[in-house]
Amino acid sequence: xxxxxxxxxNLIDELRRLPGIGSKSAQRLAFHIINMPEEHVEHLAEVxxxxxxxxxxxxxxxxxxxxxLCPICASPKRDHSTIMVVxxxxxxxxxxxxxxxxxxxHVLQGTLVPSLGKGPQDIRFKELEARLDDPDVKELILATxxxxxxxxxxxxxxxxxxxxxxxxxxxxxxxxxxxxxxYIDEVTLSRALEGRIEL
Numbered sequence: 334x335x336x337x338x339x340x341x342x343n344l345i346d347e348l349r350r351l352p353g354i355g356s357k358s359a360q361r362l363a364f365h366i367i368n369m370p371e372e373h374v375e376h377l378a379e380v381x382x383x384x385x386x387x388x389x390x391x392x393x394x395x396x397x398x399x400x401x402l403c404p405i406c407a408s409p410k411r412d413h414s415t416i417m418v419v420x421x422x423x424x425x426x427x428x429x430x431x432x433x434x435x436x437x438x439h440v441l442q443g444t445l446v447p448s449l450g451k452g453p454q455d456i457r458f459k460e461l462e463a464r465l466d467d468p469d470v471k472e473l474i475l476a477t478x479x480x481x482x483x484x485x486x487x488x489x490x491x492x493x494x495x496x497x498x499x500x501x502x503x504x505x506x507x508x509x510x511x512x513x514x515x516y517i518d519e520v521t522l523s524r525a526l527e528g529r530i531e532l
Contacts, residue, residue, distance in 0.1 A: 417474040444482040
């Protein structure tokens with residue numbers, strides 16, 4: 334039995350299609366939108382349509398942007414000789430929040446998933462190779478996740494890029510701050526040990 338009118342039900346159903354939004358969250362969002370001032374709803378709708386039409390991949394690093402080049406690639410203040418390879422735009426944003434990295438990025442928009450037949454042609458690896466033709470590139474930092482797919486992607490890139498003579502580094506991963514050692518898996522502890530630094 335339908336508790337709501339057709340329009341309310343349709344709005345809830347559309348919101349429920351969004352990732353991470355269950356039935357209750359979709360209802361909450363739908364009622365919030367219905368109760369918003371009309372001009373706010375119209376503005377939200379305009380922003381959604383404009384974003385879908387105008388947001389594209391940066392022609393250099395493949396992150397999401399509304400310009401030909403993203404602000405990072407367009408900045409002369411960034412170190413364009415160092416490229417950090419990440420899986421998704423949200424990973425780039427996470428590193429930017431630290432304020433510690435001054436180089437540029439390359440966003441793969443995914444990882445290799447050999448078990449599902451997802452290969453290099455399914456991520457932005459070809460674009461990365463084209464960037465590495467630039468003789469000014471000195472270092473490639475592999476910042477893919479520590480999952481099996483992230484590790485497989487890092488290994489594949491290393492194998493393909495190593496013959497070019499470019500320095501390749503992998504981010505350290507390990508024990509989170511406040512983490513109890515007894516609850517951390519062996520692979521994470523091994524990576525933490527390997528990635529240790531001199532104090």
